[in-house]
Amino acid sequence: TQLLEQSPQFLSIQEGENLTVYCNSSSVFSSLQWYRQEPGEGPVLLVTVVTGGEVKKLKRLTFQFGDARKDSSLHITAAQPGDTGLYLCAGAGNAGNMLTFGGGTRLMVKP
Amino acid sequence: DSGVTQTPKHLITATGQRVTLRCSPRSGDLSVYWYQQSLDQGLQFLIQYYNGEERAKGNILERFSAQQFPDLHSELNLSSLELGDSALYFCASSAGPTRISSNEQFFGPGTRLTVL
Numbered sequence: 362t363q364l365l366e367q368s369p370q371f372l373s374i375q376e377g378e379n380l381t382v383y384c385n386s387s388s389v390f391s392s393l394q395w396y397r398q399e400p401g402e403g404p405v406l407l408v409t410v411v412t413g414g415e416v417k418k419l420k421r422l423t424f425q426f427g428d429a430r431k432d433s434s435l436h437i438t439a440a441q442p443g444d445t446g447l448y449l450c451a452g453a454g455n456a457g458n459m460l461t462f463g464g465g466t467r468l469m470v471k472p
Numbered sequence: 473d474s475g476v477t478q479t480p481k482h483l484i485t486a487t488g489q490r491v492t493l494r495c496s497p498r499s500g501d502l503s504v505y506w507y508q509q510s511l512d513q514g515l516q517f518l519i520q521y522y523n524g525e526e527r528a529k530g531n532i533l534e535r536f537s538a539q540q541f542p543d544l545h546s547e548l549n550l551s552s553l554e555l556g557d558s559a560l561y562f563c564a565s566s567a568g569p570t571r572i573s574s575n576e577q578f579f580g581p582g583t584r585l586t587v588l
Contacts, residue, residue, distance in 0.1 A: 391575065392575045394575070394576065394577070396579075401560075401582075401584070402581055402582070403474065403476075403562050403564075403579035403580050403581050403582050404515070404562070404579045405474070405579070406474075406576060406577070406578060406579075409575065409576050449515065451515075451577075453575040459505075459517050459520060459528045459530065460505075460517060460575075460577060461517070462514060462515040462516075462517075463514075464514050465514060465515075
């Protein structure tokens, strides 16, 4: 069974601060996706990383896939209150495209 | 808007009852996935269908079943409901299992099920 551990579980910061969320596993994934979820809504796909060592940027968000494709990180620069939400990483194995989700990081950015 | 639709948005029912949740995938997507999200368990994969056939099964209870119809919409049937079945149920869709990009899953808005 593939497991993904996310840390931290909760993060409360002031507007303008930087933060990093980590997603770790002992398993290799064919790809890894990051989602953001608002209360009562479905997860929204932010990015997919496929190649080991890959770095993708989405405005103030930087996503990195580990060289061994077992871990990933999400870095947010100069966080804004609008970044508040639940961030989820999800890994895809080689068979069936089933996603294994991490437990999530609940981020609150205070103005 | 992901393009995935789910109905109903909210469902309140009693223990022992049976309910059906419906999902329409994004136009062109052949795979449909069902997930359960509860406060203590996070997002758990239940089952996947691809072009009408069951493709993968997760921790889906025997009281739960699903199917995908020829028009590719899917239904998740939950029977003999228990209090612990109260959760958000999400449907997601993707193009299919044959391309790396098809790993990208797009989620619907979910159905909130409350069992009283």
